[in-house]
Amino acid sequence: MKYKWELICPSSKTDERTPVIVTLHGLGSNYLNLRKLAALYPVPVIELHIEGALVYGNGFAYYTPQALKKNEAEVIEKTADALYTEIIRILKENNLICESMNIIGFSQGAILAAVLSARYPKFFDNAVLLSARLPDFLREFGQKKLSKDKIKTACFIAQGEFDPIFPVEEGRRLRQFFSLYSCVMPEYHEYPYGHKVSRQTLEDIYNWFLD
DSSP, rough: OEEEEEOOOOOSSTTTTTEEEEEOOTTTTTTTTTGGGGSSSSSSOEEEEEEOOOETTTTEESSHHHHHHHHHHHHHHHHHHHHHHHHHHHHHHTTTTOOOOEEETTTTHHHHHHHHHHSSSSTEEEEEESSSOOOOHHHHHHHOOOOOBBBOOEEEEEETOOOOOOOOOHHHHHHHHHHHBBBOEEEEESSSSSSOOOOHHHHHHHHHHHH
16 A cells, blocks of 8 residues: 655754654544644654545545444554554665654554554554544454563553543543553543644643653
8 A cells, every 4th residue: 555655854964863753644634634743752853744545535544434344453453564564664765763763643543553552562662642542453462462561662642531533431441551561651641622632732742752
């Protein structure tokens, strides 16, 4: 599957110590949607914004809700693996060897970021999961494939208390999953809003990155 993507390098010289931030947008959006969130990192970063390859509504998707009805595990795992391969390819083709890998996802992008963090437990250092859910198959994957403290990714999880798409309980399930299998306890926040990102969320992400 061919993805449209944008790679932005800081004006200053980069080396292997320059962090990379990958962003994955929500259903029906595009690669520009989360670009501003890369600025939350406290030092200059290499930005990699990847757009879903499937047209959906006025934007794009990494997979469609209709496809999930066939086999959710197969669809999401296949998509996550394809994104992982694409990230590696882009970094190699641009001669980028990075010590710090980070990912930010919203909604569908956050679901994929969570799956990537579990399936490739040593790849990402930090993951920001905004308004997501925990796919049922990931719980089974954790029980069979992951041992306690295997995932090295530190997670920031934000969930809206009034989210009409993914209820707040979904965020709590994500927190429970990463509490069980990650080396670092997740940072979890609930906010009095729906399926979106607020200014307070951005401030909390910035402070989390600072720590």
